[in-house]
Protein backbone atom coordinates (compact mmCIF):
# COMPACT_ATOMS: atom_id res chain seq x y z
CA UNK A 1 0.00 0.00 0.00
CA UNK A 2 1.09 3.63 -0.48
CA UNK A 3 1.00 5.35 2.89
CA UNK A 4 1.87 8.84 4.05
CA UNK A 5 2.81 9.46 7.68
CA UNK A 6 2.49 12.95 9.13
CA UNK A 7 4.64 13.60 12.21
CA UNK A 8 7.85 11.60 12.54
CA UNK A 9 8.30 11.47 16.32
CA UNK A 10 8.24 8.22 18.28
CA UNK A 11 4.93 7.01 16.87
CA UNK A 12 5.40 8.19 13.29
CA UNK A 13 9.05 7.13 12.87
CA UNK A 14 8.50 3.65 14.30
CA UNK A 15 5.37 3.18 12.17
CA UNK A 16 7.24 4.35 9.07
CA UNK A 17 10.10 1.91 9.60
CA UNK A 18 7.83 -1.04 10.48
CA UNK A 19 5.42 -0.45 7.58
CA UNK A 20 8.32 -0.21 5.11
CA UNK A 21 9.80 -3.40 6.60
CA UNK A 22 6.43 -5.07 5.97
CA UNK A 23 6.64 -4.18 2.26
CA UNK A 24 4.61 -0.95 2.02
CA UNK A 25 5.77 2.23 0.30
CA UNK A 26 5.85 5.00 2.90
CA UNK A 27 6.25 8.76 2.59
CA UNK A 28 7.19 10.53 5.83
CA UNK A 29 6.21 14.16 6.37
CA UNK A 30 7.40 16.46 9.14
CA UNK A 31 7.85 20.19 9.67
CA UNK A 32 11.25 19.46 11.25
CA UNK A 33 13.82 19.34 8.44
CA UNK A 34 16.42 17.75 10.75
CA UNK A 35 14.20 14.67 11.19
CA UNK A 36 13.64 14.43 7.44
CA UNK A 37 17.40 14.66 6.77
CA UNK A 38 18.12 11.92 9.31
CA UNK A 39 15.58 9.54 7.79
CA UNK A 40 16.71 10.33 4.24
CA UNK A 41 20.21 9.31 5.36
CA UNK A 42 18.85 6.04 6.79
CA UNK A 43 19.16 7.24 10.39
CA UNK A 44 16.55 7.19 13.10
CA UNK A 45 15.19 10.47 14.52
CA UNK A 46 14.22 8.75 17.81
CA UNK A 47 16.31 6.72 20.24
CA UNK A 48 14.63 3.32 20.41
CA UNK A 49 15.98 -0.19 20.72
CA UNK A 50 16.29 -1.76 17.26
CA UNK A 51 15.51 1.44 15.35
CA UNK A 52 19.03 2.07 14.02
CA UNK A 53 19.06 -1.17 12.02
CA UNK A 54 15.36 -1.12 11.18
CA UNK A 55 15.51 2.40 9.75
CA UNK A 56 18.73 1.70 7.84
CA UNK A 57 17.13 -1.40 6.26
CA UNK A 58 13.82 0.36 5.57
CA UNK A 59 15.51 3.25 3.75
CA UNK A 60 17.88 0.90 1.90
CA UNK A 61 14.85 -1.02 0.61
CA UNK A 62 13.90 2.07 -1.40
CA UNK A 63 10.37 2.01 0.01
CA UNK A 64 10.84 5.11 2.20
CA UNK A 65 10.86 8.73 1.12
CA UNK A 66 10.48 11.98 3.07
CA UNK A 67 9.14 15.41 2.26
CA UNK A 68 7.89 18.63 3.83
CA UNK A 69 5.26 18.88 1.12
CA UNK A 70 1.97 17.66 2.65
CA UNK A 71 0.06 18.04 -0.58
CA UNK A 72 2.50 15.94 -2.58
CA UNK A 73 2.53 13.21 0.08
CA UNK A 74 -1.25 13.04 0.08
CA UNK A 75 -1.53 12.96 -3.69
CA UNK A 76 0.83 10.00 -3.94
CA UNK A 77 -0.81 7.87 -1.25
CA UNK A 78 -4.18 6.23 -0.45
CA UNK A 79 -3.91 6.37 3.32
CA UNK A 80 -2.46 8.95 5.72
CA UNK A 81 -1.46 8.11 9.28
CA UNK A 82 -1.46 11.29 11.33
CA UNK A 83 0.90 11.16 14.31
CA UNK A 84 1.72 14.77 15.22
CA UNK A 85 2.21 15.71 18.89
CA UNK A 86 -0.75 16.65 21.11
CA UNK A 87 0.99 17.91 24.29
CA UNK A 88 -0.52 19.47 27.41
CA UNK A 89 -1.31 23.18 27.41
CA UNK A 90 -0.34 25.06 30.62
CA UNK A 91 -3.91 24.72 31.95
CA UNK A 92 -3.92 20.94 31.40
CA UNK A 93 -6.06 20.97 28.29
CA UNK A 94 -4.86 19.26 25.13
CA UNK A 95 -2.84 21.52 22.84
CA UNK A 96 -4.13 20.67 19.38
CA UNK A 97 -2.32 23.48 17.55
CA UNK A 98 -0.23 21.15 15.35
CA UNK A 99 -3.20 18.92 14.60
CA UNK A 100 -5.50 21.81 13.65
CA UNK A 101 -2.90 23.32 11.35
CA UNK A 102 -2.31 20.00 9.70
CA UNK A 103 -6.05 19.33 9.25
CA UNK A 104 -6.26 22.66 7.45
CA UNK A 105 -3.42 21.68 5.10
CA UNK A 106 -4.79 18.18 4.52
CA UNK A 107 -8.24 19.57 3.71
CA UNK A 108 -6.75 22.02 1.23
CA UNK A 109 -4.79 19.21 -0.43
CA UNK A 110 -7.91 17.02 -0.50
CA UNK A 111 -9.66 19.66 -2.63
CA UNK A 112 -7.30 18.82 -5.48
CA UNK A 113 -7.24 15.06 -5.04
CA UNK A 114 -9.25 13.16 -7.62
CA UNK A 115 -9.59 9.82 -5.83
CA UNK A 116 -10.70 8.91 -2.35
CA UNK A 117 -8.45 9.07 0.71
CA UNK A 118 -8.43 7.60 4.21
CA UNK A 119 -7.23 9.84 7.06
CA UNK A 120 -6.22 7.75 10.05
CA UNK A 121 -5.72 9.82 13.17
CA UNK A 122 -3.22 8.07 15.44
CA UNK A 123 -2.31 10.91 17.79
CA UNK A 124 -4.05 10.77 21.14
CA UNK A 125 -7.10 13.03 20.80
CA UNK A 126 -9.79 13.94 23.30
CA UNK A 127 -13.11 12.23 22.48
CA UNK A 128 -15.10 14.06 19.82
CA UNK A 129 -12.08 15.70 18.17
CA UNK A 130 -12.13 13.67 14.95
CA UNK A 131 -15.86 13.96 14.28
CA UNK A 132 -16.58 17.41 15.71
CA UNK A 133 -13.36 19.29 14.92
CA UNK A 134 -11.12 17.61 12.34
CA UNK A 135 -13.74 16.22 9.97
CA UNK A 136 -15.50 19.62 9.63
CA UNK A 137 -12.15 21.31 8.92
CA UNK A 138 -11.26 18.82 6.18
CA UNK A 139 -14.78 19.03 4.70
CA UNK A 140 -14.74 22.84 4.71
CA UNK A 141 -11.27 23.14 3.21
CA UNK A 142 -11.78 20.45 0.59
CA UNK A 143 -15.37 21.20 -0.28
CA UNK A 144 -15.89 17.42 -0.13
CA UNK A 145 -17.92 15.08 2.03
CA UNK A 146 -16.67 12.52 4.51
CA UNK A 147 -18.06 9.07 3.84
CA UNK A 148 -18.38 9.91 0.13
CA UNK A 149 -15.14 11.51 -1.09
CA UNK A 150 -12.88 10.59 1.81
CA UNK A 151 -12.93 8.82 5.16
CA UNK A 152 -11.70 9.72 8.63
CA UNK A 153 -11.07 7.20 11.37
CA UNK A 154 -9.22 6.94 14.66
CA UNK A 155 -6.76 4.22 15.53
CA UNK A 156 -5.16 4.68 18.96
CA UNK A 157 -1.49 3.84 19.25
CA UNK A 158 -0.43 1.61 22.14
CA UNK A 159 3.33 1.42 21.66
CA UNK A 160 5.53 2.39 24.59
CA UNK A 161 8.80 4.25 24.30
CA UNK A 162 11.67 1.89 25.04
CA UNK A 163 9.94 -1.15 23.56
CA UNK A 164 8.16 0.46 20.63
CA UNK A 165 9.11 -1.97 17.85
CA UNK A 166 8.14 -4.98 19.97
CA UNK A 167 4.89 -3.21 20.93
CA UNK A 168 4.19 -2.35 17.28
CA UNK A 169 4.50 -6.03 16.37
CA UNK A 170 2.58 -7.32 19.39
CA UNK A 171 0.01 -4.77 20.53
CA UNK A 172 -2.65 -5.66 23.12
CA UNK A 173 -5.23 -5.16 20.36
CA UNK A 174 -5.85 -3.11 17.25
CA UNK A 175 -8.73 -0.69 17.73
CA UNK A 176 -10.26 1.19 14.83
CA UNK A 177 -13.00 3.75 15.36
CA UNK A 178 -14.77 4.27 12.05
CA UNK A 179 -18.18 5.17 10.65
CA UNK A 180 -17.95 2.95 7.57
CA UNK A 181 -16.44 -0.42 6.64
CA UNK A 182 -14.04 1.06 4.03
CA UNK A 183 -11.48 2.66 6.39
CA UNK A 184 -11.55 -0.32 8.76
CA UNK A 185 -10.97 -2.67 5.81
CA UNK A 186 -7.96 -0.62 4.71
CA UNK A 187 -6.48 -0.81 8.21
CA UNK A 188 -7.20 -4.53 8.40
CA UNK A 189 -4.98 -4.88 5.31
CA UNK A 190 -2.20 -3.02 7.14
CA UNK A 191 -2.54 -4.40 10.67
CA UNK A 192 -4.77 -7.48 10.40
CA UNK A 193 -1.76 -9.82 10.42
CA UNK A 194 -0.71 -8.75 13.93
CA UNK A 195 -1.20 -11.39 16.64
CA UNK A 196 -4.08 -9.65 18.41
CA UNK A 197 -7.79 -8.99 18.15
CA UNK A 198 -8.90 -6.41 15.54
CA UNK A 199 -11.72 -4.42 17.11
CA UNK A 200 -13.93 -1.86 15.41
CA UNK A 201 -15.81 0.75 17.44
CA UNK A 202 -17.37 4.16 17.07
CA UNK A 203 -14.83 6.93 16.48
CA UNK A 204 -15.52 8.46 19.91
CA UNK A 205 -15.12 5.18 21.74
CA UNK A 206 -11.76 4.58 20.07
CA UNK A 207 -10.62 8.06 21.16
CA UNK A 208 -11.76 7.34 24.71
CA UNK A 209 -10.22 3.84 24.84
CA UNK A 210 -6.75 5.37 24.51
CA UNK A 211 -7.31 7.70 27.47
CA UNK A 212 -8.98 4.97 29.49
CA UNK A 213 -5.99 2.65 28.98
CA UNK A 214 -3.49 5.32 29.97
CA UNK A 215 -5.56 6.30 33.03
CA UNK A 216 -5.75 2.66 34.05
CA UNK A 217 -2.00 2.23 33.71
CA UNK A 218 -1.39 5.36 35.80
CA UNK A 219 -3.90 4.07 38.35
CA UNK A 220 -2.17 0.69 38.58
CA UNK A 221 1.25 2.26 39.14
CA UNK A 222 -0.15 4.59 41.78
CA UNK A 223 -2.00 1.74 43.49
CA UNK A 224 1.20 -0.30 43.71
CA UNK A 225 3.22 2.65 44.96
CA UNK A 226 0.70 3.75 47.59
CA UNK A 227 0.46 0.14 48.76
CA UNK A 228 4.25 0.06 49.00
CA UNK A 229 4.36 3.26 51.08
CA UNK A 230 1.86 1.84 53.53
CA UNK A 231 3.63 -1.53 53.63
CA UNK A 232 6.94 0.20 54.34
CA UNK A 233 5.43 2.11 57.26
CA UNK A 234 4.00 -1.13 58.65
CA UNK A 235 7.22 -3.12 58.20
CA UNK A 236 5.65 -5.34 55.54
CA UNK A 237 7.50 -6.35 52.36
CA UNK A 238 5.56 -4.62 49.52
CA UNK A 239 7.12 -6.85 46.85
CA UNK A 240 5.92 -9.99 48.56
CA UNK A 241 2.44 -8.52 49.00
CA UNK A 242 2.05 -7.23 45.44
CA UNK A 243 3.45 -10.38 43.92
CA UNK A 244 0.80 -12.46 45.71
CA UNK A 245 -1.92 -9.91 44.88
CA UNK A 246 -1.02 -10.25 41.18
CA UNK A 247 -1.33 -14.03 41.27
CA UNK A 248 -5.10 -13.77 41.71
CA UNK A 249 -6.37 -13.87 38.14
CA UNK A 250 -9.98 -14.36 39.21
CA UNK A 251 -10.64 -11.11 40.98
CA UNK A 252 -7.51 -8.94 40.96
CA UNK A 253 -5.90 -9.13 37.51
CA UNK A 254 -9.07 -9.84 35.55
CA UNK A 255 -12.18 -8.14 34.14
CA UNK A 256 -13.87 -8.56 37.54
CA UNK A 257 -15.11 -5.24 38.98
CA UNK A 258 -14.45 -3.42 35.73
CA UNK A 259 -17.97 -3.27 34.34
CA UNK A 260 -19.54 0.13 34.96
CA UNK A 261 -22.44 -0.11 37.40
CA UNK A 262 -23.57 1.19 40.76
CA UNK A 263 -21.52 2.16 43.81
CA UNK A 264 -19.84 -0.50 45.93
CA UNK A 265 -20.89 -1.27 49.47
CA UNK A 266 -21.36 -4.31 51.63
CA UNK A 267 -19.84 -5.69 54.76
CA UNK A 268 -16.17 -5.62 53.70
CA UNK A 269 -14.94 -3.05 51.18
CA UNK A 270 -16.01 0.17 52.99
CA UNK A 271 -14.96 -0.99 56.46
CA UNK A 272 -11.60 -2.39 55.36
CA UNK A 273 -10.78 0.65 53.28
CA UNK A 274 -11.60 2.86 56.29
CA UNK A 275 -9.34 0.75 58.52
CA UNK A 276 -6.45 1.07 56.07
CA UNK A 277 -6.94 4.83 55.78
CA UNK A 278 -6.93 5.15 59.56
CA UNK A 279 -3.73 3.13 59.75
CA UNK A 280 -2.12 5.35 57.11
CA UNK A 281 -3.16 8.47 59.02
CA UNK A 282 -1.67 7.10 62.26
CA UNK A 283 1.65 6.43 60.46
CA UNK A 284 1.68 9.78 58.61
CA UNK A 285 1.49 8.04 55.25
CA UNK A 286 -0.17 10.11 52.56
CA UNK A 287 -2.38 7.96 50.29
CA UNK A 288 -4.35 10.41 48.11
CA UNK A 289 -5.54 7.79 45.64
CA UNK A 290 -6.88 5.40 48.28
CA UNK A 291 -8.26 8.42 50.15
CA UNK A 292 -10.22 9.39 47.06
CA UNK A 293 -12.05 6.08 46.78
CA UNK A 294 -14.81 6.60 49.37
CA UNK A 295 -15.59 10.18 48.22
CA UNK A 296 -15.70 8.94 44.62
CA UNK A 297 -18.08 6.15 45.62
CA UNK A 298 -20.27 8.73 47.33
CA UNK A 299 -20.23 10.88 44.16
CA UNK A 300 -21.55 7.89 42.28
CA UNK A 301 -24.52 7.61 44.65
CA UNK A 302 -25.15 11.38 44.37
CA UNK A 303 -25.07 11.02 40.60
CA UNK A 304 -27.73 8.29 40.77
CA UNK A 305 -29.88 10.45 43.07
CA UNK A 306 -29.60 13.36 40.66
CA UNK A 307 -30.63 11.07 37.79
CA UNK A 308 -33.69 9.77 39.67
CA UNK A 309 -34.69 13.30 40.72
CA UNK A 310 -34.13 14.42 37.13
CA UNK A 311 -36.96 12.17 35.96
CA UNK A 312 -39.40 14.36 37.92
CA UNK A 313 -41.25 11.23 39.11
CA UNK A 314 -42.49 11.21 42.70
CA UNK A 315 -43.15 7.47 43.11
CA UNK A 316 -40.04 5.38 42.58
CA UNK A 317 -39.93 1.59 42.85
CA UNK A 318 -36.74 -0.32 43.64
CA UNK A 319 -36.15 -3.98 42.97
CA UNK A 320 -33.60 -5.31 45.43
CA UNK A 321 -31.80 -3.45 48.19
CA UNK A 322 -28.79 -5.61 49.00
CA UNK A 323 -25.36 -4.42 47.90
CA UNK A 324 -25.09 -7.14 45.27
CA UNK A 325 -27.00 -9.96 43.63
CA UNK A 326 -27.40 -13.22 45.53
CA UNK A 327 -27.20 -11.95 49.11
CA UNK A 328 -29.62 -10.50 51.66
CA UNK A 329 -26.85 -8.52 53.40
CA UNK A 330 -27.92 -4.89 53.70
CA UNK A 331 -24.80 -3.68 55.52
CA UNK A 332 -23.59 -0.44 53.90
CA UNK A 333 -25.66 -1.17 50.82
CA UNK A 334 -25.60 1.92 48.59
CA UNK A 335 -29.11 1.01 47.43
CA UNK A 336 -30.40 1.40 50.97
CA UNK A 337 -28.75 4.80 51.08
CA UNK A 338 -30.33 5.67 47.75
CA UNK A 339 -33.77 4.56 48.97
CA UNK A 340 -33.45 6.66 52.14
CA UNK A 341 -32.41 9.79 50.27
Ligand SMILES: NC(=O)c1ccc[n+]([C@@H]2O[C@H](COP(=O)([O-])OP(=O)(O)OC[C@H]3O[C@@H](n4cnc5c(N)ncnc54)[C@H](O)[C@@H]3O)[C@@H](O)[C@H]2O)c1
Nearest residue numbers: 007008009010011030031084085086098102123124157161
Ligand atom coordinates in the same frame (compact mmCIF):
# COMPACT_ATOMS: atom_id res chain seq x y z
N1 LIG B 1 5.39 8.59 22.46
C1 LIG B 1 4.62 7.55 22.73
O1 LIG B 1 5.07 6.55 23.30
C2 LIG B 1 3.18 7.54 22.31
C3 LIG B 1 2.45 6.35 22.43
C4 LIG B 1 1.11 6.33 22.03
C5 LIG B 1 0.52 7.49 21.55
N2 LIG B 1 1.25 8.65 21.47
C6 LIG B 1 0.58 9.83 20.93
O2 LIG B 1 0.99 9.96 19.56
C7 LIG B 1 1.16 11.34 19.21
C8 LIG B 1 2.57 11.57 18.76
O3 LIG B 1 3.45 11.30 19.84
P1 LIG B 1 5.03 11.32 19.65
O4 LIG B 1 5.62 10.99 20.97
O5 LIG B 1 5.39 10.53 18.46
O6 LIG B 1 5.23 12.89 19.34
P2 LIG B 1 6.57 13.69 19.03
O7 LIG B 1 6.46 15.00 19.72
O8 LIG B 1 7.77 12.81 19.30
O9 LIG B 1 6.50 13.89 17.45
C9 LIG B 1 5.53 14.66 16.82
C10 LIG B 1 6.09 15.10 15.47
O10 LIG B 1 5.09 15.81 14.75
C11 LIG B 1 5.74 16.79 13.98
N3 LIG B 1 4.78 17.78 13.47
C12 LIG B 1 4.20 18.81 14.11
N4 LIG B 1 3.39 19.48 13.27
C13 LIG B 1 3.44 18.84 12.08
C14 LIG B 1 2.82 19.06 10.82
N5 LIG B 1 1.95 20.06 10.61
N6 LIG B 1 3.10 18.20 9.81
C15 LIG B 1 3.95 17.18 10.01
N7 LIG B 1 4.58 16.94 11.18
C16 LIG B 1 4.33 17.77 12.19
C17 LIG B 1 6.79 17.34 14.92
O11 LIG B 1 7.82 18.04 14.26
C18 LIG B 1 7.30 16.04 15.56
O12 LIG B 1 8.37 15.49 14.84
C19 LIG B 1 0.74 12.12 20.46
O13 LIG B 1 -0.62 12.45 20.37
C20 LIG B 1 0.98 11.15 21.59
O14 LIG B 1 0.14 11.42 22.70
C21 LIG B 1 2.57 8.68 21.82
